Amino acid sequence: MxxxxxxxxxxxxxxxxxxxxxxxxxxxxxxxxxxxxxxxLAPRPGVGPDVTAHFEAQALRMMCTVARIRALDDAPAAIAAWLAAHGLGGAAVCWPALGALPWGRSGLAVEPRAPSGDDKIGITGAFAAVAETGTLMLLSGPDTPAATHLLPETHIAIVAASRIVPHYEDGFALVRAELGQPPRAMNLVSGPSRTADIEQTIVLGAHGPYRVHVLIVEGA
Incomplete structure (x- = not known):
């Protein structure tokens, strides 16, 4: 709409x-x-000299799983191996922006479209990632629909190491520098969806994916 x-x-x-x-x-x-x-700017926490390592550590703390790959074209094989290891099958949807990746060569059935309620796995990229909290910054658009990381039970995100910034302010500055103004929706994803509304017990997947896997592309 x-x-x-x-x-x-x-x-x-x-x-x-x-x-x-x-x-x-x-x-x-x-x-x-x-x-x-x-x-x-307000005081910001230190992230150390290795921004990528800090992001990885924080993403793990937020209950993501994380792997590193050398190039973007390695993503389909890495995703296929991860899905097989977790018994999740090989059917998924991805951002149209990622549709040209060699999905078929890895035995995956990946459709570049927005998900429906029946799709279990959504694959996205990321505009940027914030090392401070292990957070993915996802911007909506025709080729990057927000539903891909909101509807499926499993969200797999591919983020370039060069797009990992130390703090939130750096991510917002990147949006202003590259886009001028943010798109209709900006979503900040810090691990699987969770709630503790009932008896202070953590429940994953209450309002979105209960499984988030992050691929860091070191050569991008």
Whole structure:
């Protein structure tokens, strides 16, 4: 569902109530960008010299499983081996952006489309990853649908080592530098979905995948 028109209408009414022009003036945008660029950052935790290793350690702490591969084209074989080891079969959906990978050579039946309620495994990339907490930063788009990491029981994410940043502020800065503004949805994924609402007992998969496997591409 495209909600951009409704959002524009709501923001337009707010601007009208504030006696502002219907559209954002250049000086308003410049003022906001200058504030973001020069606003002092809060203290941030250290992540050490090896950002990739810190991300891996934090992802494991968040109950992900993690493996490293040398190149993106190695992903299908690595995923096939991991799925076989866990008895999860070889049928999956992936982001359309990953559709050109050699899935068939690894014996996988991977369809580059958004998932339905029957799909058990979703394979995505990641815009970036945050070492601070072992978090994946996923941006929605036509070739990167958010449903791929929200609906299936198992989420497999492929992230380039070069896209692992130390802190959240670095990830948000990357979005601004490369996209100008965020897309309709930005999801921050820190391990499997979980809840402790009932008797303080951790339950995985309550609101999304209960299994998250991360592949770090060291050569990308």
């Amino acid at each position: 495209d909600t951009s028109k409704a959002r524009s209408a709501i923001l337009g009414r707010i601007r009208k109530a504030q006696a502002r022009p219907a559209s954002v003036a250049d000086f308003e945008r410049d003022t906001a960008e200058a504030y973001v660029a020069h606003h002092p």
